[in-house]
Amino acid sequence: MNNTFNINRFGLLLKRQWLEFGKIYLMSLVVLIGILIAFYFFNAPDFNRSFFYKWDDHGHVQLGFRLPVFIAIGFLFLTIQASTYFSAFGQKPKAIMELMTPASVTEKFICAILFSTILSLISYLLIFYIIDAIFLNYFNELWQHSKATNYNTGKLTAVSFSTLFDDLTSEKEFKFLFAMPFFFSGIFLLGSIYFNRFHYIKTALSITALFSFIIFFTIKFGNWITAGKSRIYTVDHVEKDFVLAIFFWSSVALSLIIWLITYVRLKEKEV
Structure with missing residues (x-):
């Protein structure tokens, strides 16, 4: 099989992979929907505890549980989907069938990115958005005649809940995390x-050990560099934005490198 890209062959590969991957994927979406609905039910805001409300700059009440749930469940969903995609290569009978699939390495790799990353990410964002919109509509109708003290302004304000997009864009830090789904999915x-x-356990342990070493080395190196020097606790916004931008583009570059390594590893399996 030559390693060129053929659109007709790629279309047939997509159909075949959907037959193999689709049933498990759809079942995982049902589980995902159930988990998200459960989180919203058990964390519904209580008007009697309005003093715990966190208000954003637009006068909306933020759902405190939403961002942690969005990040944590999204991380688990994307990484589990990615971790199971090439799992057949670890089982000899299935590995033989995978290797005999009439498609090039390039086509198999692009198909893997589409299913494990692009489709999974779009599905997760769409499902979360729909569930969030339904519950927000319900919460806003339930609290439409209620007011609470906005602790940012000190004024009594009509209760209106923020959207997920409001929460993600209210802090600059979140804008620089958009490359992370591709980074972790690639790993x-x-x-x-x-x-x-x-696959999942070994990968999780490997990246935990690697990140722990990097953090430890960074702290030790930082302490060595700053030893005997006075500390300045004020952070310039320009410098902060620069660091976040470096973090973002480093994540993009590492994602591309990891995809390249995955492609080479897939090519080695074919050989």
């Missing part, structure tokens, strides 16, 4: 083809 996709068994 677990690489783990699914690199390890033969227990």
Whole structure:
């Protein structure tokens, strides 16, 4: 099989992969919907505890549980999907069938990115947005005649709940996290083809150990550089934005490198 890209062959590969991947994927979406609905039900805002409300700059009440749930569940959903995509290569009978699939390495790799990253991310964002919109509509109707003290202004304000987009854009830091889904999904996709068994656990342990070493080294190096020097606790906004921008583009670059390594590993499997 040559390594060129053929659109007709790629279309057939997409259909085949959907037959293999689709049922499990749809079941995972049902589980995802159930988990998100449960979180909204059990964390519904209580007007009697309005003094715990967190107000944004637009006079809306923020749902405190939403961002942690959005990030945590999204991380688990994307990484689990990516970690299971190439798991068949760890099982000899299935690996033979995968290797005999009449498609080039390039086509298989693009298909993996589409299913494990692009489709999963779009599905998660769409499902979360729909569930969030339904509950927000319900909460706003329930509290439409209620007022509470806005602790940013000290005024009595009509209760209106913020959207997920409001929460994500209210802080600059979140804007620079948009590359992280591709970064972590790429890591677990690489783990699914690199390890033969227990892909998710081994990948999670590997990145935990790696990140722990990087954090430890960074702290030690920072302490060595700043030893004997006075500390300045004020942070310039320009410098902060510069650091966040570096963090964002580093995540993009690392994601591309990880995808390249995954492609090479897939090519080695084919050989």
